[in-house]
Amino acid sequence: MTDEIRDLLEISRYYGRDKNYVIAGGGNSSFKDDRTIWIKASGQALSDLDETGLVALSREKIRAISLKKYPDDPAEREECVKRDLQSAITGTGSPKRPSVETSLHELIGYRFVVHLHPTSVNGIMCSRNAGMLTAKLFGEKALFVPYTDPGYTLFKKLESDLESYREKHEEDPTMIFLENHGVFVSGNTVDGIRSAYDKIISAILNYLGPLPPASEISFNPVLHKVLPVMRMLFAEKNPKIIRYRHNTLIEKYYQNQKEFHRISLPLTPDIIVYCKTRYLYVENSATPEKIIDSLKQQLPAFRKEYGYMPKIVVIKDAGIFAVEDSVSAAETVLDVYEDMIRIVSLSSEAGGTKTLTPEQVAFIDQWEVENYRRKIALAGKEQGKLNNRVAVITGGAQGFGAGIAESLFEHSVNVVVADLNEETGMKLVSSLNARKSAGRALFVRTDVASPDSVKDLVAITVREFGGIDIMISNAGILRAGGLDETDPGDFEKTTSVNYNGYFHCAKYASEIMKLQNREKPDYFTDIIQINSKSGLRGSNRNFAYSGGKFGGIGLTQSFALELAPFRIKVNAVCPGNFYEGPLWSDPGNGLFVQYLRTGKVPGAKTIDDVRKFYEEQVPMKRGCRLVDVVKAVLYIIDQEYETGQAVPVTGGQVMLG
Numbered sequence: 001m002t003d004e005i006r007d008l009l010e011i012s013r014y015y016g017r018d019k020n021y022v023i024a025g026g027g028n029s030s031f032k033d034d035r036t037i038w039i040k041a042s043g044q045a046l047s048d049l050d051e052t053g054l055v056a057l058s059r060e061k062i063r064a065i066s067l068k069k070y071p072d073d074p075a076e077r078e079e080c081v082k083r084d085l086q087s088a089i090t091g092t093g094s095p096k097r098p099s100v101e102t103s104l105h106e107l108i109g110y111r112f113v114v115h116l117h118p119t120s121v122n123g124i125m126c127s128r129n130a131g132m133l134t135a136k137l138f139g140e141k142a143l144f145v146p147y148t149d150p151g152y153t154l155f156k157k158l159e160s161d162l163e164s165y166r167e168k169h170e171e172d173p174t175m176i177f178l179e180n181h182g183v184f185v186s187g188n189t190v191d192g193i194r195s196a197y198d199k200i201i202s203a204i205l206n207y208l209g210p211l212p213p214a215s216e217i218s219f220n221p222v223l224h225k226v227l228p229v230m231r232m233l234f235a236e237k238n239p240k241i242i243r244y245r246h247n248t249l250i251e252k253y254y255q256n257q258k259e260f261h262r263i264s265l266p267l268t269p270d271i272i273v274y275c276k277t278r279y280l281y282v283e284n285s286a287t288p289e290k291i292i293d294s295l296k297q298q299l300p301a302f303r304k305e306y307g308y309m310p311k312i313v314v315i316k317d318a319g320i321f322a323v324e325d326s327v328s329a330a331e332t333v334l335d336v337y338e339d340m341i342r343i344v345s346l347s348s349e350a351g352g353t354k355t356l357t358p359e360q361v362a363f364i365d366q367w368e369v370e371n372y373r374r375k376i377a378l379a380g381k382e383q384g385k386l387n388n389r390v391a392v393i394t395g396g397a398q399g400f401g402a403g404i405a406e407s408l409f410e411h412s413v414n415v416v417v418a419d420l421n422e423e424t425g426m427k428l429v430s431s432l433n434a435r436k437s438a439g440r441a442l443f444v445r446t447d448v449a450s451p452d453s454v455k456d457l458v459a460i461t462v463r464e465f466g467g468i469d470i471m472i473s474n475a476g477i478l479r480a481g482g483l484d485e486t487d488p489g490d491f492e493k494t495t496s497v498n499y500n501g502y503f504h505c506a507k508y509a510s511e512i513m514k515l516q517n518r519e520k521p522d523y524f525t526d527i528i529q530i531n532s533k534s535g536l537r538g539s540n541r542n543f544a545y546s547g548g549k550f551g552g553i554g555l556t557q558s559f560a561l562e563l564a565p566f567r568i569k570v571n572a573v574c575p576g577n578f579y580e581g582p583l584w585s586d587p588g589n590g591l592f593v594q595y596l597r598t599g600k601v602p603g604a605k606t607i608d609d610v611r612k613f614y615e616e617q618v619p620m621k622r623g624c625r626l627v628d629v630v631k632a633v634l635y636i637i638d639q640e641y642e643t644g645q646a647v648p649v650t651g652g653q654v655m656l657g
Contacts, residue, residue, distance in 0.1 A: 001051055004031050004111070005038060009049055011114060011190040015197075016046025020211070021116045023339050024332045026270050027182070028115040030105040035059055037106055041096035055098040061088035062106045066159060070152060074363065081152045103155045107162055109172040110186035114193050117182035117270065119211060119339055120204045123346025126267045128354045130179045137203045143173040147180045147356070149363045150269060154178075175200065180268055180356060212345040214249035214338075219463050220318040225288035228467040228512050232519035233295055234309055234323045238388045239516075239523075241414065242466030243330035245338055246319030253341060254316045257283065262348075263314070263341050265355040272356075272364040274336045278302070279312040291315060312337050325388060327414060327440035327465070386411040386637070387438060390465040392457065394418045394448050394505060395475030397425035399581040400530055403626035404472060404633055405432070405441070411634075412438040416461050418446035419475070440465075448475045448501030449493075451508075458508040467516055470637060471509035473502045474530040476548075478583060478591065481598060482541040491544045498548030499555070502529050506559050510568055517566040524567045526637050529556055530629070531572040531646060533654045541600050549574075553646050560644030569643040573632045576650035577614055579623035620651030 012029040015021040025045035031038050036056050040046065044053035065084050070077040078100075085098045099105075105113045124133050134144040143165050148157045158176070165173055174196055176184040183200065187193045205211070227242050234240045253259045260281045266272045280302055284290045295313075303309055311333050313321040320337060324330035347353040356364075391408050395401040397419035405415045409432045419425040425443040432441035444460050447453040461468055476498045479490050506527050513525040534542065535549030553572060560570040578584060584591045592607045594600075601613045615621060628649045636647065648654050 004033075005051060005054070007031075007190045008038065008054075008112065009051065011112075011193060012040065012046045012049045014194075015114065015116055016049065019335060019339070020120070021118045021197075022046055023117070023335045024270060024274055026117055028099050028101050028105070028113075030102075030113045032059060032106070032111055036090060037062065037102065039099050039102050039105055042099050044096070053096070055096050055102075056090045057085070057088040057098055057102060058090055059106060062103055065103055066155075074149075074151075074153075075366075078151050078367070100151055103152075104158055104184070107155070107159055108176075108184065108186045110174070111188045112190055112193055113184060113186045114197075115182060115184045116197075117268065118197075118201060119342050120201055120208070120346065121177070121183050122180075122268060122343045123208055124204055124350055125177060125182065126180050126343050126354055127347040127350035127352060129351035130177070130354070133207075133350060134177045137207060138175060138177075138200070141169065141173060142175040142177060144177045145179065147178070147360065149360065150181075151367070180354065180360075182268075208346055208349050212249050212342055214247040214342075217246045217248065217251060217319070219244075219246070220285075222285070222288045222291065223318055224459055224462055225515060226291045227462050228515040229288075229292050229519050230295060230313075230321070230323075231466040232516050232523065233299060235520055235523070238325070238385075239467065239469065240323045240325065241327055241330050241388055241390075242321055242323055243327060243334055243464075244319045244321045245334050249341055249345065250314075250320055250338070253344070254281070254314050254319075256316075257281065260314055262353065263337075263344055266361055267340055267343055267347075267353065267355055269364045270336055271340050272361060274311075274333050275340075276306075276308060276311050277361050277365055278306050278310065279314060279337075280310040282313065282315045285316045285318055291318075326412075326438045328438075384412055386413050389413045389469040390416070390461060390467055391470035391472060392416040392418060392461055392468060392505075392509065393472045393474055394446060394454075394457075394501065395530075396472075397421040397428055397443075399583060400575065400578060400626065400629050401472075401474040402428055404474065404530075404630055407626075407630040407634070408470070409435075409437060409439050409441055413470070414439045414465050415441050416457070416464075417441060417443045418448075418457050419443070420445065420447055446475075448473070448504055449496040451504050454501070454504040455508050458512060462512060468509050468512045469516075469525050471505050471513075471527045472530065472633070473505040473528070475501055476530070476532075476545075478542070478545045479594075481544075483543070485541075485598065486544055494544040495548050495551075498545065499551045502552050502555055506555070506570070510559075510563055510566070513563075513568045514566045517568070522567070524569060524640050527559065527563070527568060527570045528633060528636055529572040531556075531574045533574050533576050533648065533650045535572070536574055536646065536648060536650075536654045536656070541598060556646065557644045564643055569636070569640075571636045571643060572646045573629060573636070574646050574648045574650065574654070575629050576618060576624040576648075576653050578625070578629075579611060579614070580625065584623075618651040618653045622651065624649055624651065 008031040027046050028040050037059050038054045038056050041053055041055045070080050131144050148154045174186050185193050185196045253263045282294045322330040322333035344353050391413050393401050393405045396405045396417035405417050409415050417425050417429055422445050429441040429443040444457050446457045529552050531552050532549045534546040535553050539546040556570055556572045592610045595610050601610045604610045632647050632649050
């Protein structure tokens with residue numbers, strides 16, 4: 001890697017990681033020497049750009065594009081240009097696609113070009129006075145280009161404007177401002193580009209004032225009953241994910257139809273690509289019922305008029321909501337739309353906001369290049385059967401719970417790890433979120449013995465994802481001992497976690513699942529208890545644990561009967577002994593240690609003696625493993641006919657009659 005390429009990557013990441021400069025993988029950067037131009041590939045994000053995200057092209061072949069005669073039809077023309085750009089790639093054919101802006105970067109005489117969409121810059125560029133203010137703030141050395149459809153048309157416009165500029169100034173501009181788009185800053189060093197951007201932002205903020213503040217406003221509790229319904233109203237093959245933002249800036253624009261109208265039309269290409277061209281507004285938000293009624297009335301009309309469902313819903317006194325196929329996609333939509341709100345606020349101070357015309361909007365909306373960019377930016381979001389599902393796993397920080405959470409996450413499920421062990425739970429969630437997945441993991445500290453704690457867990461899950469599809473009641477404790485050794489306090493604690501905790505999970509999760517089913521009656525959800533073989537037969541000197549698990553089977557069967565009309569399946573998985581997990585193998589207080597101390601295994605003198613005793617009781621001669629339990633859980637979720645079942649996973653140690 002040359003020093004220049006290293007500089008290019010460094011400055012790209014520097015600006016790409018700051019949402020005040022670029023959002024949703026937008027923006028572009030390039031470096032050129034005498035023969036070659038290296039430019040960011042289409043769909044690659046500046047924020048994590050590395051050498052593999054660059055495409056190298058022959059400058060000679062790029063310059064030839066200017067001399068060619070292309071078809072008048074925009075779609076045909078852009079397809080031809082795309083092929084010519086691809087053929088200019090040097091080497092043995094990169095699988096990546098060069099940015100459509102490559103020709104623009106080639107036009108500029110400087111070695112480095114960094115094109116960004118800073119919020120403050122677009123506060124000026126999306127105003128009615130963009131040209132006048134550019135001249136006022138930056139003088140005649142800055143080149144201002146009125147809005148032009150991107151692609152070849154913009155290339156030819158910039159080519160013409162640069163020729164005129166060079167005749168007047170005998171040099172190229174270091175700053176090129178594009179109306180309703182952003183800015184190109186160029187230079188022969190990256191330090192010069194940084195300095196230029198600093199001056200641009202400073203000049204604009206000195207004129208307009210600071211970026212509009214946005215203090216967070218708390219979650220409106222009426223949404224607890226709205227989001228699960230809304231999620232189903234938007235559901236197609238898979239349910240959608242709903243994410244929201246609520247702050248004082250957004251509050252300014254949701255008060256009435258007049259204010260909403262100011263943020264109802266797109267201003268830049270990015271807004272069209274990620275948020276589409278129209279957005280839904282709900283003004284009557286006094287109760288959950290009012291919001292739901294408004295959605296049910298407006299959504300069919302919206303789809304009929306525009307041909308698609310909205311990606312953005314603005315609800316008075318609640319915030320803005322993005323409806324998408326994954327958390328990351330929804331967050332991108334929110335980022336872009338909130339940035340548009342900021343631009344509206346700034347441009348209002350600069351003489352009024354200038355929206356794109358219907359013709360300009362239509363070009364972007366139908367442009368294959370922008371749709372390709374969005375597709376690549378959101379790549380890796382596979383659409384399996386479990387995609388977009390939301391699962392809560394209590395006791396999810398370790399043992400069976402962690403294994404189930406990890407497996408579901410690998411199936412593109414959004415997982416909420418609920419546990420008292422905050423340190424271990426946060427570590428698991430961080431490791432999951434570091435992987436490439438369509439899902440998102442969240443940790444919520446939860447005590448399943450407390451109904452309020454479980455109620456809060458469910459509320460947080462709805463707030464973060466929009467609903468619940470799978471509740472796995474896995475949290476449990478085991479305190480071995482006979483009647484002479486177990487005091488009432490230990491018995492009550494064991495029962496409150498193993499038995500009462502399951503009740504709390506089923507009670508509060510089913511409330512959300514019922515709301516979802518009422519809007520989509522054929523939609524199945526699951527409540528699963530991770531029970532035990534001790535719930536299928538008694539356990540010597542372990543009655544507190546076994547009794548709670550037996551009770552769990554009774555709850556499973558009873559919940560199943562009650563919830564079947566709502567397509568909520570309720571089943572239990574009854575694992576055999578998980579010898580590798582901390583419950584058994586913890587050297588300080590694991591069951592091997594406890595059973596050795598209490599003499600539960602006659603004649604056992606070591607932990608190995610205790611382990612061997614239990615392994616010999618299993619026909620398959622081993623303990624239950626994580627993969628065994630995960631397969632049972634996935635089977636239960638996949639099937640749609642069985643409910644109220646206790647599925648043994650015991651290696652034949654317990655066989656149902």
